[in-house]
Amino acid sequence: MADSKLLPSPGGDPVAVETLLQDVFGIVVDEAIRKGTSASEKVCEWKEPEELKQLLDLELQSQGESQEQILERCRAVIRYSVKTGHPRFFNQLFSGLDPHSLAGRIITESLNTSPYTYEIAPVFVLMEEEVLKKLRALVGWSSGDGVFCPGGSISNMYAINLARYQRYPDCKQRGLRALPPLALFTSKECHYSINKGAAFLGLGTDSVRVVKADERGKMIPEDLERQISLAEAEGAVPFLVSATSGTTVLGAFDPLDAIADVCQRHGLWLHVDAAWGGSVLLSQTHRHLLDGIQRADSVAWNPHKLLAAGLQCSALLLQDTSNLLKRCHGFQASYLFQQDKFYDVALDTGDKVVQCGRRVDCLKLWLMWKAQGGQGLEQRIDQAFALARYLVEEIKKREGFELVMEPEFVNVCFWFVPPSLRGKQASPQYSQRLSQVAPVLKERMVKEGSMMIGYQPHGTHGNFFRMVVANPTLTCADIDFLLNELERLGQDL
Amino acid sequence: MADSKLLPSPGGDPVAVETLLQDVFGIVVDEAIRKGTSASEKVCEWKEPEELKQLLDLELQSQGESQEQILERCRAVIRYSVKTGHPRFFNQLFSGLDPHSLAGRIITESLNTSPYTYEIAPVFVLMEEEVLKKLRALVGWSSGDGVFCPGGSISNMYAINLARYQRYPDCKQRGLRALPPLALFTSKECHYSINKGAAFLGLGTDSVRVVKADERGKMIPEDLERQISLAEAEGAVPFLVSATSGTTVLGAFDPLDAIADVCQRHGLWLHVDAAWGGSVLLSQTHRHLLDGIQRADSVAWNPHKLLAAGLQCSALLLQDTSNLLKRCHGFQASYLFQQDKFYDVALDTGDKVVQCGRRVDCLKLWLMWKAQGGQGLEQRIDQAFALARYLVEEIKKREGFELVMEPEFVNVCFWFVPPSLRGKQASPQYSQRLSQVAPVLKERMVKEGSMMIGYQPHGTHGNFFRMVVANPTLTCADIDFLLNELERLGQDL
Numbered sequence: 004m005a006d007s008k009l010l011p012s013p014g015g016d017p018v019a020v021e022t023l024l025q026d027v028f029g030i031v032v033d034e035a036i037r038k039g040t041s042a043s044e045k046v047c048e049w050k051e052p053e054e055l056k057q058l059l060d061l062e063l064q065s066q067g068e069s070q071e072q073i074l075e076r077c078r079a080v081i082r083y084s085v086k087t088g089h090p091r092f093f094n095q096l097f098s099g100l101d102p103h104s105l106a107g108r109i110i111t112e113s114l115n116t117s118p119y120t121y122e123i124a125p126v127f128v129l130m131e132e133e134v135l136k137k138l139r140a141l142v143g144w145s146s147g148d149g150v151f152c153p154g155g156s157i158s159n160m161y162a163i164n165l166a167r168y169q170r171y172p173d174c175k176q177r178g179l180r181a182l183p184p185l186a187l188f189t190s191k192e193c194h195y196s197i198n199k200g201a202a203f204l205g206l207g208t209d210s211v212r213v214v215k216a217d218e219r220g221k222m223i224p225e226d227l228e229r230q231i232s233l234a235e236a237e238g239a240v241p242f243l244v245s246a247t248s249g250t251t252v253l254g255a256f257d258p259l260d261a262i263a264d265v266c267q268r269h270g271l272w273l274h275v276d277a278a279w280g281g282s283v284l285l286s287q288t289h290r291h292l293l294d295g296i297q298r299a300d301s302v303a304w305n306p307h308k309l310l311a312a313g314l315q316c317s318a319l320l321l322q323d324t325s326n327l328l329k330r331c332h333g334f335q336a337s338y339l340f341q342q343d344k345f346y347d348v349a350l351d352t353g354d355k356v357v358q359c360g361r362r363v364d365c366l367k368l369w370l371m372w373k374a375q376g377g378q379g380l381e382q383r384i385d386q387a388f389a390l391a392r393y394l395v396e397e398i399k400k401r402e403g404f405e406l407v408m409e410p411e412f413v414n415v416c417f418w419f420v421p422p423s424l425r426g427k428q429a430s431p432q433y434s435q436r437l438s439q440v441a442p443v444l445k446e447r448m449v450k451e452g453s454m455m456i457g458y459q460p461h462g463t464h465g466n467f468f469r470m471v472v473a474n475p476t477l478t479c480a481d482i483d484f485l486l487n488e489l490e491r492l493g494q495d496l
Numbered sequence: 497m498a499d500s501k502l503l504p505s506p507g508g509d510p511v512a513v514e515t516l517l518q519d520v521f522g523i524v525v526d527e528a529i530r531k532g533t534s535a536s537e538k539v540c541e542w543k544e545p546e547e548l549k550q551l552l553d554l555e556l557q558s559q560g561e562s563q564e565q566i567l568e569r570c571r572a573v574i575r576y577s578v579k580t581g582h583p584r585f586f587n588q589l590f591s592g593l594d595p596h597s598l599a600g601r602i603i604t605e606s607l608n609t610s611p612y613t614y615e616i617a618p619v620f621v622l623m624e625e626e627v628l629k630k631l632r633a634l635v636g637w638s639s640g641d642g643v644f645c646p647g648g649s650i651s652n653m654y655a656i657n658l659a660r661y662q663r664y665p666d667c668k669q670r671g672l673r674a675l676p677p678l679a680l681f682t683s684k685e686c687h688y689s690i691n692k693g694a695a696f697l698g699l700g701t702d703s704v705r706v707v708k709a710d711e712r713g714k715m716i717p718e719d720l721e722r723q724i725s726l727a728e729a730e731g732a733v734p735f736l737v738s739a740t741s742g743t744t745v746l747g748a749f750d751p752l753d754a755i756a757d758v759c760q761r762h763g764l765w766l767h768v769d770a771a772w773g774g775s776v777l778l779s780q781t782h783r784h785l786l787d788g789i790q791r792a793d794s795v796a797w798n799p800h801k802l803l804a805a806g807l808q809c810s811a812l813l814l815q816d817t818s819n820l821l822k823r824c825h826g827f828q829a830s831y832l833f834q835q836d837k838f839y840d841v842a843l844d845t846g847d848k849v850v851q852c853g854r855r856v857d858c859l860k861l862w863l864m865w866k867a868q869g870g871q872g873l874e875q876r877i878d879q880a881f882a883l884a885r886y887l888v889e890e891i892k893k894r895e896g897f898e899l900v901m902e903p904e905f906v907n908v909c910f911w912f913v914p915p916s917l918r919g920k921q922a923s924p925q926y927s928q929r930l931s932q933v934a935p936v937l938k939e940r941m942v943k944e945g946s947m948m949i950g951y952q953p954h955g956t957h958g959n960f961f962r963m964v965v966a967n968p969t970l971t972c973a974d975i976d977f978l979l980n981e982l983e984r985l986g987q988d989l
Contacts, residue, residue: 017533020595021525027599028521032514035606040510047618052843055618061626063862067869073596076866077603080623080859084607085616094616097853100608102513103566106520108605110570112598113528114577115590115806122942123578123587125540125548133554153646154851164696178700179672195829196852203657203825203850205698207671252831307853313608314855332696336688338745338952338962343932345939350545357696358647359689360590360800362807362855366573369556373569376560439836446838449615459831469831 023070030077039086040100042481045452046089048082055083090474090481091454091488096251096279099311099474103374107367108313117360119339119353121346124363128350131365137372138304139320141284143297148328149320150355151364155278156196158303158319159245161357163187163200165301165321166243166272168331175331179205186234189245190214190222192255194276197245210239219408220255222246227265243272248293249280252461252469253407254414256280259295267298275299278317280412282309285377286384292411309387309413309473310380312368328355383475387413391472394482401486403493407464413472416461419444419489421496438465440496447492454488516563523570532579533593535974538945539582541575548576583967583974584947584981589744589772592804592967596867600860601806610853612832612846614839617856621843624858630865631797632813634777636790641821642813643848644857648771649689651796651812652738654850656680656693658794658814659736659765661824668824672698679727682738683707683715685748687769690738703732712901713748715739720758736765741786742773745954745962746900747907749773752788760791768792771810773905775802778870779877785904802880802906802966803873805861821848876968880906884965887975894979896986900957906965909954912937912982914989931958933989940985947981 038044050058059079068076086092088100118124118131135149152158167174171182179185185206189197191213201211212234215226231241244266246257259275266273275296277284281304284290296302300322307316321328333354340351353359372380391413398404398417403425407416421440427433441458448454458466470485531537543551552572561569579585581593611617611624628642645651660667664675672678678699682690684706694704705727708719724734737759739750752768759766768789774797776782777789789795793815800809814821826847833844846852865873884906891897891910896918900909914933920926934951941947951959963978 017530020533020593021529023595024525024529024599024602027602031602031606032517035603036514036517037510039606040513050618052614052618052622052840056622059619059622061623061862063626063630063865063870065870067867067872073599073863073867076863077599080603080619080863081607084619085609087607087609087616095610095853097608100513100606102516105605106517106566106570109517109520109524109602110528110573112601112605112806113524113532113593114574114580115593116578116580117588117807121545123580123948125543125545126552126573126577129545129549129552130554133556137556153650153855154853156851156853157646160696160850174698174700175695176701178677178694178703179698180677181700184671184673194852195827196850198827199825199850201671202668203653203697205667205672207667207674208669210671251829313605314610314853332692334688334691336744337954338950341935341952341959343935343959345935345942347545357653357689357692358649359687360588360647360807362646369554370566370569370573372556373561374566377556377558379560442834442836442838449838455616457831459834461830466834466836 026074027077030074030081034078034081036100040088040090040476042090046091046455047085047449047452049450049452050083058083085455090477091484092474093470093485094455094457096308096471097311097314097473098471099476101311101313101371101475103371104311104313104367107370111363111366116363118363119351119360121350122344127363127365128352130369131352134365134369135318135320138318142302142320144322146324147320147322148324149318150328152317152319153361154315155194155276155303155305155317156199158278158317159194159196159274159276160200160204161319162245162274162301162303163204163243165327165331166274169272169327170242184239185210186212186239186241187243187245188212188214188227188230188241190216190247190257192216192220192250192253193245193247194251194278197276216255219411220250220253222257222262224258224261224265227262231265231269241269241271243274245274245276248275248277248296249283249412251279252414252459253416254410254412256292256411259293259298263295263298272301273299274301274303276303278303278305279308282306283384285381287381288385289388306368309384310368310371311473311475312371316364316368332357386475387472390477390479390482391415393479394470394472397482397486403490404486407467415470415472416467417470418467419493421493423496434465440493441466441468443496444489444492448488454485456485519567520570523567523574527571527574529593533581533583533969535583539584539948540578540942540945542943542945543576551576578948583970584977585967586963586978587948587950589801589964590804590807590966591964592969594804594806594864594968596864597804597806597860600863604856604859609856611856612844612853614843615837620856620858621845623862624845627858627862628811628813631811635795635813637815639817640813640815641817642811643821645810645812646854647808648687648769648796648798648810649692651771651810652687652689652767652769653693653697654812655738655767655794655796656697656736658820658824659767662765662820663735677732678703679705679732679734680736680738681705681707681720681723681734683709683740683750685709685713685743685746686738686740687744687771690769709748712904713743713746715750715755717751717754717758720755724758724762734762734764736767738767738769741768741770741789742776742905744772745907745952746909747903747905749785749904752786752791756788756791765794766792767794767796769796771796771798772801775799776877778874780874781878782881799861802877803861803864804966804968805864809857809861825850879968880965883970883972883975884908886972887963887965890975890979896983897979900960908963908965909960910963911960912986914986916989927958933986934959934961936989937982937985941981947978949978
């Protein structure tokens with residue numbers, strides 16, 4: 004008998020399944036959510052890599068483990084992980100823990116599907132379209148297209164690929180060798196994914212022409228004009244400008260209207276990398292920072308950043324209504340996109356993407372939006388701006404803190420000048436010594452687990468801290484803590 | 497006062513947060529897990545798109561909603577979603593609900609981080625390396641490199657990009673125009689992502705040379721030789737062969753040793769797309785299907801398919817020890833990959849990828865492996881093969897079922913021949929009428945919600961069903977149900 008070889012079903016005890024998941028969920032609530040967002044707990048529990056390897060006992064064996072061992076492993080994973088939802092995690096462009104988004108993410112995981120066809124993801128195919136429509140409306144478009152991508156870097160790549168395809172549809176079949184040399188334009192403050200994308204897409208980083216930015220980090224439209232002329236004079240064909248709304252370090256917004264004028268004059272695709280700054284469109288008070296975005300051809304916007312929708316939630320939005328996404332990326336795989344289905348196969352949106360299976364990234368944002376309403380989300384944005392302003396004023400008041408510049412967004416860049424360097428600005432080693440401060444303070448704060456904030460050099464500036472006000476639960480007390488803690492950690496320097 | 501404008505913190509009530517999450521988790525357990533995996537419940541609740549839009553009330557408004565409304569929305573999302581963990585969901589190359597993987601995914605979501613640096617993802621940076629090491633060991637490599645990608649399509653793209661970079665490092669900077677015309681080789685049974693990748697990477701689909709496959713769907717090495725000569729004669733430079741271990745429709749395994757011989761002779765990069773079949777490496781009984789895989793330069797392997805690790809879990813594995821991934825993709829962004837950190841910055845692995853932020857995809861697989869052990873996972877694979885064999889024997893016994901071919905994997909391709917067509921093979925319209933059967937049965941099963949199985953035309957064959965035995969909880973009873981249900985649904989045809 005063929006079936007005599009069959010083994011007993013290994014996962015078939017529903018009670019055991021539920022018990023395990025209940026136990027794990029209890030651990031998640033206690034350790035990751037309650038403690039993980041409590042200011043009285045550590046933001047991280049630093050271990051040296053070798054020690055952490057031992058503590059985690061990572062090796063995968065032949066034998067399985069008991070339920071109790073597995074639960075202990077869950078606790079250890081959470082214990083030694085950084086708590087990005089903690090009110091003193093200021094390290095990245097995302098932070099905070101939105102409960103409705105997390106609820107949406109848990110449902111997403113439990114349903115485990117891929118939105119390539121209406122057949123297996125009916126709810127999410129419709130929901131994705133509705134969420135994208137809402138985001139497009141905030142950009143200022145009453146129609147268009149779009150898709151969720153695995154991160155802003157890939158959203159930016161999509162934009163570059165779509166722009167070249169629109170101009171040279173031959174490229175899909177014949178490749179770049181059939182095309183003239185292409186040039187795309189972005190400012191020196193752009194995210195590094197533009198360069199990564201140019202390399203990955205076969206254009207090469209030489210095709211990325213770097214436009215100057217002003218001292219605030221904003222692209223200079225006159226230099227864009229110059230760079231376009233220069234590229235043309237060198238025999239390259241300009242095809243795309245990537246402007247940035249919310250640069251990574253300084254939080255600068257490129258002047259979109261002036262850039263759109265240039266694009267219009269030269270017939271160039273305007274992409275706006277608003278991965279970081281896009282969420283400002285929700286604020287009536289601050290959305291002027293993105294004036295002109297409605298003139299873009301494509302926009303990348305990551306609600307997983309300022310809206311705390313959870314990694315990853317990155318929308319690529321298009322003004323196009325000619326099915327460009329599907330024409331550019333589609334291959335009509337007959338095993339998936341059958342044309343003789345019993346429903347409208349236009350609902351099978353999976354051929355718009357270069358992935359096959361992909362994650363459902365819309366539910367977490369949709370559920371959070373339903374719960375908070377557009378107004379609730381707008382309040383968060385306004386709150387973040389207000390707290391950033393509070394931080395700026397406090398920095399100005401305190402001795403030992405110096406702003407890199409007045410921010411226009413929620414990135415606040417500043418130096419902590421330790422006691423030994425105060426008043427020594429004229430000293431020849433001042434800049435070099437100041438640059439060594441941030442790495443030392445970073446080590447101290449991480450080893451204590453009291454907070455996390457990023458630093459970097461930038462342009463001619465040595466290392467400075469970049470505070471990111473993104474966690475929607477932050478208050479003035481957390482801002483005060485940041486400054487007090489830097490003073491405490493650096494008092495002997 | 498600057499802070500007088502601040503709003504009360506909107507998400508600051510920890511008790512409300514926990515209550516919401518507890519309530520949602522209860523709904524998930526009841527609806528998605530208990531009912532969602534119960535054979536006595538429907539696998540899907542079909543609604544026409546317009547009706548479903550109404551039922552879901554998708555529109556996003558300015559006003560937020562009450563907790564009760566939000567919970568009702570969670571129930572609706574689950575109710576109308578397809579239950580991919582259901583024992584009668586046979587529609588894709590993934591199915592089933594592994595509780596340990598789901599536990600890992602819930603923890604991943606609650607920790608919400610990105611493994612670009614050790615600084616913010618210490619556990620996951622180390623864990624990813626350990627999991628990749630284990631997968632590499634199963635391929636047969638004692639060293640190497642790798643990374644988790646957002647799906648097999650992007651893993652395949654990485655392989656193509658790495659192969660061309662290794663041969664022409666100039667490509668990163670100067671682009672494809674600086675290179676001779678390139679050619680890559682794959683069989684006509686390959687996944688469509690190879691073509692999508694060639695287009696996206698700027699090579700163009702013309703660069704994909706299609707190698708013949710035999711009647712089982714396996715690449716013919718002699719034709720690979722011919723295609724290489726042909727490409728060279730046309731002035732193209734062959735650089736990569738993509739073999740497939742487990743084709744999408746037929747489940748065929750290309751003869752890797754013979755293909756590796758050809759690659760060795762011509763100095764070509766051998767990539768193995770084992771997205772579907774890679775998990776067979778866990779089975780001592782069946783891993784011979786991938787004999788020769790240790791000779792590959794790169795392997796794509798999706799544990800989210802046959803191992804039910806949850807979407808997405810896709811590893812790209814490399815034999816390379818020269819830091820090719822980082823050299824090819826890296827850009828050393830100074831705000832993220834600071835070189836003056838207080839720990840070994842080789843642990844900051846994020847520059848290996850073309851994404852910036854990316855999801856943690858290792859924990860779910862690691863936790864499942866710890867719980868089941870390699871032996872438990874091996875049993876699942878062997879179980880799937882045994883059940884596929886059981887299905888084949890049953891098909892042979894029953895009137896009205898016809899195998900497309902003897903399978904070598906867990907894809908079982910067959911026709912259901914309805915009563916009116918039996919014995920009519922010689923009739924001129926037989927093939928055409930048989931091809932219309934699967935779409936009708938698909939509509940009926942989906943509208944009843946009794947099961948889901950995919951169909952497609954393939955080569956000269958009209959529509960046939962592709963059964964995928966992947967859910968680790970399947971038993972002979974589920975296989976019997978499949979056949980009985982097709983008979984019931986098709987008895988009047």
